[in-house]
Amino acid sequence: MNINLFAKRFALVVLFAAAPTAWADTVIPSPPQLAAKSYVLMDAASSQVLIDNNGDERLPPASLTKLMTAYIATLEINRGHIKESDLVTVSEHAWRTGGSRMFIQVNTQVSVGDLLHGIIIQSGNDASVALAEHIAGSEDAFADLMNTTAQRLGMTNSHFMNATGLPHPEHYSSAHDMAKLARAIIYEDPAHYAIYAQKEFFWNNIKQPNRNLLLWRDSTVDGLKTGHTEEAGYCLVASALREGSRMITAVFGTHSEQSRAAETQKLLTYGFRFFESRTFYKKGVELAKSRVWKGASDEVQAGLAEDLTVTLPRGQLDKLEASMTLNPQLIAPIQQGDVIGRVDIKSGEQVVSSTGLIALQAVEEGGLFRQLWDSIRLFIYGLFN
Structure with missing residues (x-):
């Protein structure tokens, strides 16, 4: 088994390609000013x-x-x-x-x-x-x-x-x-x-x-x-x-029953006209697997606790890229829900949204031999990296 393969940081980048015409900036007018507190x-x-x-x-x-x-x-x-x-x-x-x-x-x-x-x-x-x-x-x-x-x-x-x-x-x-x-x-x-x-x-x-x-x-x-x-x-x-x-x-x-309806309608019209959303990943779905040291299992599934959805002005979503990074060294025990990495949604160098990758299941500590063997391997790996 190649230790370097499992110990190095895992990264996955998904690009959302678009036709060149879709990259033009959308003009967003100023939001409506409401007669409300x-x-x-x-x-x-x-x-x-x-x-x-x-x-x-x-x-x-x-x-x-x-x-x-x-x-x-x-x-x-x-x-x-x-x-x-x-x-x-x-x-x-x-x-x-x-x-x-x-x-x-x-x-x-x-x-x-x-x-x-x-x-x-x-x-x-x-x-x-x-x-x-x-x-x-x-x-x-x-x-x-x-x-x-x-x-x-x-x-x-x-x-x-x-x-x-x-x-x-x-x-x-x-x-x-x-x-x-x-x-x-x-x-x-x-x-x-x-x-x-x-x-x-x-x-x-x-x-x-x-x-x-x-x-x-x-x-x-x-x-x-x-x-x-x-x-x-x-x-x-x-x-x-x-x-x-x-x-x-x-x-x-x-100031009135009619006014609260009319002012609310302005907000709804503006929101639907000028913004759109995309769900990049759904909660609870396996997005990656990560190596686990000293555990009863040697890997853990990674996913999200909540859907990862981004809202932007219309025409901007196609500029985004999503990247997932897993922590380089996970040691058991790991509880379900522990944060073991990160997902970033970027527009160029700007991070638009970021959330933690979590363990989708628990990994208990392995037996004494497993813990000793993995300790030796981690020590050797540390000498050469």
């Missing part, structure tokens, strides 16, 4: 923020809060902790909660599935509190779940005090954080995400429309949620899918 435009596949205006400013989110309430509920359903058919007894606290309502009645029983629809489509504060109490025992305990979940999603500018978004000085979020949450909702649970596209919901002999006006104006829009209080203004988190590409917008603090 804060807003972001995010490409959903890559999670790259394409427009950011005060996107990390902490602001009252109003009923955008219910995105987190609904997200946690769907997590609990998918984990098997609750079922959509479970009946929830409506407490007096839930029934008395002010603001927008689903119009559930105190001491009646409503299914988890109906409450979820009432939260997403009707923006029911009563439904939000009832479901929060069912999941966590109290709304305060549920707020702790919300904050723990926000930390996991990297929502560093969010803190929740209730399940509804009713004003509280310590209850806040940001446009960027809400875009992150929307992305999780869309990709982690497509079945429940379909609820966000429903235009109306009928409950207690009352039919209420979804307040997201873009569902009527733009057939590519399929979610997510509106919000409004006097302090927050009119807010909207929206997403649209066109020709396989998805954009997410979060707009805080416009």
